[in-house]
Amino acid sequence: MAGIEIRSLRKHFGDLHAVDGVDLSIRDGEFLVLLGSSGSGKTTLLRMIAGLERPTSGEIHIGDQRVDGDVPPRARGIAMVFQSYALYPHRTVFQNIAFPLEASRTPRKQIEEKVRWAAELFSITRYLDRYPRQLSGGERQRVALCRALVRDPKVFLLDEPLANLDAKLRNTARDDLKRFQRRIQTTTVYVTHDQVEAMGLGDRIVVMERGKVRQIGTPHEVYEDPVDTFVATFVGQPPMNLLDAGDPSLPPRTLTGFRPEHFLPKSVFGAGEDLRTFRFAVRRVEYLGSDRYVYGAVAGGAPGAHATIIAKLPATIALAIPEGETHEFAVPRRALRYFDPETGLRRKG
Amino acid sequence: MTARLPPRRTLADREEVLGALMLGPALAYVILLVGVPFAFAIVLGFSNATAGSLSFGWAGLQNYTAILADPIFLRALRNSVVVTVGSQVLVVVLATAAAQVFRATFRGKRFARFVLLLPWAVPVSLAAIAWTWIFDSTFSVINWTLKAAGLLHGWLYWLGDPALALLAIIIVQAWRIFPFATVIVLAGLSSIPQEIVEAAIVDGAGFWRRLFRVELPLLLPVVAVAVLFGVVYTATDLGVVYILTGGGPANTTHVLPTLAFQRGILGADLGQGAAIAVFLLPFLIIVAIGMLRLAHRTEVGGAR
Numbered sequence: 001m002a003g004i005e006i007r008s009l010r011k012h013f014g015d016l017h018a019v020d021g022v023d024l025s026i027r028d029g030e031f032l033v034l035l036g037s038s039g040s041g042k043t044t045l046l047r048m049i050a051g052l053e054r055p056t057s058g059e060i061h062i063g064d065q066r067v068d069g070d071v072p073p074r075a076r077g078i079a080m081v082f083q084s085y086a087l088y089p090h091r092t093v094f095q096n097i098a099f100p101l102e103a104s105r106t107p108r109k110q111i112e113e114k115v116r117w118a119a120e121l122f123s124i125t126r127y128l129d130r131y132p133r134q135l136s137g138g139e140r141q142r143v144a145l146c147r148a149l150v151r152d153p154k155v156f157l158l159d160e161p162l163a164n165l166d167a168k169l170r171n172t173a174r175d176d177l178k179r180f181q182r183r184i185q186t187t188t189v190y191v192t193h194d195q196v197e198a199m200g201l202g203d204r205i206v207v208m209e210r211g212k213v214r215q216i217g218t219p220h221e222v223y224e225d226p227v228d229t230f231v232a233t234f235v236g237q238p239p240m241n242l243l244d245a246g247d248p249s250l251p252p253r254t255l256t257g258f259r260p261e262h263f264l265p266k267s268v269f270g271a272g273e274d275l276r277t278f279r280f281a282v283r284r285v286e287y288l289g290s291d292r293y294v295y296g297a298v299a300g301g302a303p304g305a306h307a308t309i310i311a312k313l314p315a316t317i318a319l320a321i322p323e324g325e326t327h328e329f330a331v332p333r334r335a336l337r338y339f340d341p342e343t344g345l346r347r348k349g
Numbered sequence: 350m351t352a353r354l355p356p357r358r359t360l361a362d363r364e365e366v367l368g369a370l371m372l373g374p375a376l377a378y379v380i381l382l383v384g385v386p387f388a389f390a391i392v393l394g395f396s397n398a399t400a401g402s403l404s405f406g407w408a409g410l411q412n413y414t415a416i417l418a419d420p421i422f423l424r425a426l427r428n429s430v431v432v433t434v435g436s437q438v439l440v441v442v443l444a445t446a447a448a449q450v451f452r453a454t455f456r457g458k459r460f461a462r463f464v465l466l467l468p469w470a471v472p473v474s475l476a477a478i479a480w481t482w483i484f485d486s487t488f489s490v491i492n493w494t495l496k497a498a499g500l501l502h503g504w505l506y507w508l509g510d511p512a513l514a515l516l517a518i519i520i521v522q523a524w525r526i527f528p529f530a531t532v533i534v535l536a537g538l539s540s541i542p543q544e545i546v547e548a549a550i551v552d553g554a555g556f557w558r559r560l561f562r563v564e565l566p567l568l569l570p571v572v573a574v575a576v577l578f579g580v581v582y583t584a585t586d587l588g589v590v591y592i593l594t595g596g597g598p599a600n601t602t603h604v605l606p607t608l609a610f611q612r613g614i615l616g617a618d619l620g621q622g623a624a625i626a627v628f629l630l631p632f633l634i635i636v637a638i639g640m641l642r643l644a645h646r647t648e649v650g651g652a653r
Binding site: 050051052072073074078079080082083084086087088089090099100102103104147151 | 558
């Protein structure tokens with residue numbers, strides 16, 4: 001068991017700064033998610049922790065050991081699960097799981113015990129004699145986790161392990177993964193571009209963009225209190241609405257942000273609530289079963305503020321919203337967030 | 350657009366005709382230049398035909414009993430096996446090692462790769478002549494080098510000593526197939542997914558464990574193909590032995606093709622020459638079947 005300390009870590013590939021000065025402190029036993037779009041540097045960061053990539057500069061400490069120099073992956077006490085699972089195609093499931101143990105010269109009998117124990121944990125005991133290609137995606141993913149588990153690693157590194165599963169399987173796999181991590185309490189670093197995974201799995205989320213950390217926080221903090229417009233629009237589906245509302249009580253040129261689920265017809269709010277009302281010109285209504293997405297524009301904003309605004313109405317609001325008409329919508333003031341349009345940074349207001 | 354195309358079915362639409370038409374030349378080539386001589390050789394093996402005469406009489410198994418009782422033939426048969434197996438073992442080891450080198454990036458890699466492929470491009474006869482100088486009894490560069498390095502006392506008569514001559518033949522045959530095998534292994538290596546290699550690294554496997562437990566097993570089908578080709582090229586090769594030793598000293602380094610050539614063409618005994626050559630066949634068929642089965646069984650992701 002060990003935490004991870006990362007200090008001003010950089011990785012340059014020629015002119016490309018894949019990881020551009022990252023400081024990160026991962027607590028012992030924590031499930032930390034690196035969230036970012038492709039090219040954000042999240043995978044490079046993970047690979048540097050694993051030792052598959054050498055940092056250009058900076059420090060990585062796993063537990064009390066500094067590993068950024070010449071410490072090879074095998075000496076870092078890590079286990080990694082790859083996006084493709086990277087199972088050895090010529091080895092049976094048993095031999096796949098046993099491989100890290102063989103590499104560490106574990107006695108044969110102990111290997112046998114350990115593999116059976118891990119296979120039991122992931123209910124793949126009946127596949128032990130099969131080859132990877134005879135397994136489904138979900139089964140392969142569990143084999144890959146087993147192979148990582150048997151090493152008793154100090155740290156789990158997971159590189160989009162659910163990306164190759166179909167949507168239905170992904171939900172159960174996510175649940176399995178979280179329960180498993182809670183049970184073994186091993187520090188886990190999980191890379192994904194899927195914010196639902198990040199929100200659902202992470203104790204904390206690190207939002208990355210172009211090699212830099214934009215925000216570190218619990219899913220709640222990242223969602224409710226984004227530090228800038230990037231995080232605000234990257235996390236959340238649909239993204240946070242941003243508009244220059246031209247509110248006279250605010251400093252000039254302030255972006256007002258609010259989540260689509262807070263943007264509702266004024267009539268649904270109670271009388272005592274402190275609301276900010278908008279004239280919402282509805283363009284289109286999308287019916288999605290559990291929700292309705294209402295697309296439109298806010299009238300009366302600052303000139304040039306014609307961005308599409310989305311309202312997310314839960315199915316419990318049965319109110320008719322005719323397309324092409326203007327409605328009274330409102331946002332509770334406590335749900336409003338303010339940003340500087342130049343820097344994108346959060347403004348208290 | 351479509352209106353400009355011919356309204357009726359043309360030859361290009363009739364795949365069954367087109368297919369037969371395109372396959373024809375290749376089939377004719379194989380039948381006329383491989384099949385016919387092959388059948389003719391088997392027939393000749395049972396005859397007493399000689400070069401320079403049109404007479405043709407059946408000899409039954411006489412040619413076969415004659416060569417099987419002939420120590421020179423038995424020695425040639427043994428040499429064929431030794432040279433083929435020896436050179437291929439050498440090739441597999443060297444090609445795997447070289448492929449590891451060429452997988453890395455280094456300065457002058459393109460040039461090195463070009464040099465590597467040269468033996469493949471040089472005509473066999475020309476290369477064999479160069480090798481006769483390398484193994485020359487007086488000027489052997491190997492001997493002089495070893496001598497200068499203080500590793501050799503005395504003198505090695507490469508082509509004058511039966512054992513050394515056989516070794517020389519193995520070296521030259523290995524040198525010939527090596528570039529081809531390296532390229533094949535290199536292709537096989539690059540087909541191994543990077544994530545699998547990285548998984549092995551993270552799983553704690555060192556270089557040798559990775560090589561023997563992950564890479565080589567995954568390469569096996571590809572290496573099998575390289576060896577299959579190598580065996581066929583080496584076992585049927587006439588030029589190297591013919592130029593290097595001519596079967597000497599004292600007929601000790603003959604292989605089946607050179608002996609067949611000597612008896613059948615130079616010695617004019619077509620029947621016996623054919624009988625000797627036919628001995629290559631079961632040998633190669635067994636190897637081919639074995640290798641193809643191996644390749645099939647261990648296909649990447651295969652193995653049931």
